[in-house]
Amino acid sequence: MKTLVLVDVQNDFMPGGALPIARGGEIVPVINKIQGKFALVVSTQDWHPANHKSFASQHKSRKPFETIDLNGLEQTLWPDHCVQGSRGAEFHKGLDMRPTEAVFRKGTDPEIDSYSGFYDNGHRRKTGMAGYLRERGATELYFCGLAADICVFYTLMDGLKEGFQCAFVEDAARALDAKVFEEAKKKMTAKGARIVASNAF
Numbered sequence: 171m172k173t174l175v176l177v178d179v180q181n182d183f184m185p186g187g188a189l190p191i192a193r194g195g196e197i198v199p200v201i202n203k204i205q206g207k208f209a210l211v212v213s214t215q216d217w218h219p220a221n222h223k224s225f226a227s228q229h230k231s232r233k234p235f236e237t238i239d240l241n242g243l244e245q246t247l248w249p250d251h252c253v254q255g256s257r258g259a260e261f262h263k264g265l266d267m268r269p270t271e272a273v274f275r276k277g278t279d280p281e282i283d284s285y286s287g288f289y290d291n292g293h294r295r296k297t298g299m300a301g302y303l304r305e306r307g308a309t310e311l312y313f314c315g316l317a318a319d320i321c322v323f324y325t326l327m328d329g330l331k332e333g334f335q336c337a338f339v340e341d342a343a344r345a346l347d348a349k350v351f352e353e354a355k356k357k358m359t360a361k362g363a364r365i366v367a368s369n370a371f
């Protein structure tokens with residue numbers, strides 16, 4: 171069964187948000203156009219407590235985009251973003267959320283970040299998304315959203331590990347860093363993911 175996974179289509183990742191991804195808003199009409207072609211649509215939502223340790227503001231004399239060791243894992247520090255209950259954490263208002271049947275929130279533990287919608291960055295705790303998708307009969311997953319080189323990438327890679335067929339809908343995603351994105355695409359395809367365009371549906 172064909173399933174669309176919308177990754178973090180939230181205000182803070184849009185131009186004008188706390189952690190903006192250039193041209194992020196352009197994906198919203200593309201997603202709205204293709205959603206109806208899928209038997210199932212789910213969303214992930216970055217959902218941090220205000221004291222999340224991925225925030226540079228939680229570390230003395232640290233700035234966003236510096237790297238630290240956080241509980242044994244390399245952690246990029248970010249500006250405060252997607253704080254639980256904030257406007258920045260809400261989905262883009264233009265995104266039609268009616269087709270989304272389940273939302274998987276991630277990044278809720280202040281001690282560990284979660285780029286993937288399946289598990290945290292240490293693979294310590296699952297969100298339950300893999301079990302949900304299996305129980306619903308999902309086999310082919312199509313990923314889109316923000317940021318293509320980080321949360322979409324890690325979610326897709328975990329989807330492959332979980333045994334799903336995975337594809338990346340390139341024009342329904344935007345990357346934070348173009349170079350990192352090129353590497354990410356190579357890694358995805360090397361592990362068996364397909365890269366497709368929205369007009370394929």
Ligand SMILES: [Zn+2]
Pocket residue numbers: 216217218224251252277
């Ligand atoms: Zn985050």
